[in-house]
Structures are given as structure tokens and as C-alpha cells.
Amino acid sequence: MTRQKAEAGQTETKSGWKQNPEAVKADILAVALAEFSRNGLSGARMDEIAAKTRTSKRMIYYYFGSKEELYQKALEAAYAEVRKGEEALALSHLAPVEALGRLAEFTFDHHRRNPDFIRLVMIENIHDGKYLEQSETIGSLNQAAIRNIAEIYERGVRDGVFRKGLSPLRIHWIISAISFFNVSNQATFSLLFGKQLFGEAGQELARQDAREAVLGFVRA
Amino acid sequence: MTRQKAEAGQTETKSGWKQNPEAVKADILAVALAEFSRNGLSGARMDEIAAKTRTSKRMIYYYFGSKEELYQKALEAAYAEVRKGEEALALSHLAPVEALGRLAEFTFDHHRRNPDFIRLVMIENIHDGKYLEQSETIGSLNQAAIRNIAEIYERGVRDGVFRKGLSPLRIHWIISAISFFNVSNQATFSLLFGKQLFGEAGQELARQDAREAVLGFVRA
């Protein structure tokens, strides 16, 4: 998204062309993503989004139809963007314990790297997932995460280092919970219990804890 | 909150009195809590809150001043309410492993029992905790949870069943993460990965998993 926006800007600057629908759409989406993430669906302002865009409010309605549709498209774009960062993690050559530990740490870091996405997911959950539900571009790459874990878990059970009776989904659930919560609830948690866990050193500890919790969960 | 509302209703009905400030305030807070939890701060409508109240919009402003102040008071009330349910869990007579396991399961259930509270906390995190921060009634009973864990953990280390080097805060963090996520992200998680974990049987599994993850995390 951000990358595409930058390109669009250059193209416009270089050529002086006026019409460039794809760039305009990408620009709107990027701004919308940021605004919805910051303020939520009802909290975001179409005028504000338009102002931060290189185009006008009229254009937003021209391409996206309504605030809700824009939100949905921004949500889809956010998922797509974050999914890209999930690929390319080769774990099958590692021993099961090490592979799962790496996966936990990677997921932990990946969530930290994408706070805006986390916020959007929180917002979407406030809406009971009704917009993600309407989306057609969902059930694709998420299943890959499960298959990834399945492969590791089965090897671990075969080697006798993981206990039997678990499902990849439940392992993924634990990893997600810790990684997500670490970002989503940072504000309230640190208000109630102090900021220790959210500084540089604290987050290093937290990552190790995420790893240990997951491994402790599956270990035989 | 709910209890107090019911009492207020009865009092009003019985006596026919008109003025009853405390009951009116409690009524407003209860309605506000539900509405803000459902729709967020910007999404909630003052007119709607007023309509669901036994009193008028005028009264809301008379007692609470503004939408934001009402939200803050509702948030505080929610925390206070939920805290009450956390007390009275005697664990010091149990062996460390059993005590911590029970605590994990209890916390898991307690979160499930209070979805509205969870939603409010999510909403507050979207606002970066700025309203909770302004509150004066925060840092009180939350520390009790930490002390509770500290007691169990220290016994566990002494007995050699828990590993050294952890802090009660980090244990609490893990327990909270799993318990919170299980409620907060139910919508999106079940959309992406299916509803298996959120049915009757699934949640029973999830609770056991919460227990196992925590115990696996601290076990020597």
C-alpha cells in the first residue's frame, strides 16, 4: 500500500498527467486504512480522509460508493498486506521444537510490526466481524498458517517431543492470542500494571515468554 | 450495576417518588455501559442512550456533563463491576500447580462471562487508554491479582515444581492474553478459521488449553 502510494506520487509528479485511477484508488485506500485504524468506522471522518488524500471526497464516493464500503475495502487491503509479510518463513528443515519456537517468535514480531492492522482487527471485532464476513477475499492464505503448524506438529509428535491429542488450530490460537494481546492491550495493560513489559527489554522478555508458553503447551 | 438498577426500579415503583438521583445515575450508567460497549465512543448516540433510560437526555448532561465524561464514568463502573467478580477465590490452600491451573481456568471463565466489559476494554485500547488514564479509580484492586499470583508462584518455586526467573506480572500477562483474546477476537478468528473452538465443546477444550499453556509456561 505505502509502496504503491509512493510510486503513484512519483508518476504524477514526473508526467503531470491527471488521470491515474489505480494510483488514486491506492492513495485513498492507504489514507482510509490509517484513518479507520486510528478512529474506527464511526470515528473516522470522510472529509478528513479526503483532505489527507491527493484527491477529493467526490472521488472516494466515485470509486468506493460509501463509507462502509471504503472501510471494508481498507480492511481487505490490510489483511492482504499483512499476509504478504507472513510468507517466506522456511521452517521444515528445523527440528520441531526449534521450528515451533521460531514460528512463535516470528508471529510475535510480525504482530508488533503491524499495529495499524491489529487496531483494524480490533475494530472489526467490535463490529462482530460483519464487514469481514461480507468480504470475498478472506479464506485464502490463512489456512496456510494452519498447514504450516500442522507439518511441524506432526513431526514433533512423531519424534516424541510433542504430546498427542492437540490440533494445529489450537496451537495457532495460543500463538495468536499472546502475539495479538501484546499489541492490542498495550495501553490498558501498561496503565494497570506498569510499562515494564513494553519497553525494549520487556518486549524481549515477552517474546521469549511467548515462545516458552507455546512450547510448554505442546511439549510431551 | 444491574442489581442496583433493579432496586432503583422497585423503589420508584413502590413509592411513586419522583426524585431519586442515585437511581437515575445508576440507570444512566447501566444504559451507557451497554451502548458504548456495543457501538464505541463515537458510535454510541446520546439520544439512543437517553431513550433507553428511564430519564431524559437533559438529565444525562445534568449529571455527567458530556458524552466523553459519561463514557469515562461508564468505563470506571465496568472495571469496578468486574473487579467484584474477581474476589473470593481461595487458592492458597491448594498445591501450586493446582492453584495456578484453577486461577487460569477461573480467569478464562471470568472473561467469558463479561463480554461487554471486554468490548469496552477493546474500545478503550483503540483510544490508547486516554480515558482510563484520566480516571482516578484505577490502580487499586488490579495489584491484588498480581499478589495472588506471586504467592502461588513463590510456593511453586520453593517446591521445585515451577522454574525460577519468572515474574508474577509475566504470568498474569500470559493468562490475560489467552483469556482476553478468546473473547475479543472470537468474531474474526472464527471467520478465518471456523467456529470449532467457540462452541460448547470447543470452549471446554480452550479452557483446558489455557490451563495447560500457563502451566507449561511455568513448570520446571
Place this chain on the structure above:
DNA sequence: GACTCATTTAACCGGATGGTACATTTTAAT
């Protein structure tokens, strides 16, 4: 170089929404 369609601009609208002015009633104190 006229025609056509996609794209863009600028001004505008009507209802929703947070908040208020003002009069009135109720309660407690004297």
C-alpha cells in the same frame, strides 16, 4: 477533430447529533 466515456471539480444539502436555554417541579431547611 468530433464523439464518447471515464474521470475530476466545486458547490451544495438535509438529516443526524451533541449540547443548551428556560421554565417548572420537588425537596429540605427555616
Place this chain on the structure above:
DNA sequence: ATTAAAATGTACCATCCGGTTAAATGAGTC
């Protein structure tokens, strides 16, 4: 009974805000 303060009812307002109307501009086509 009188009075002052607290509590409440009614009607209203100014602004915000999602969305639109209508007309103009650019680009590819023949």
C-alpha cells in the same frame, strides 16, 4: 408558609457529516 437549592421536562439550536447534483475536463477512437 417561605425560600433556596437540587432535580426535571420541553423545546430548541448550531454544527457536523455522509452523501449528492451538475457541470467540466481529459483521453482514447474513428
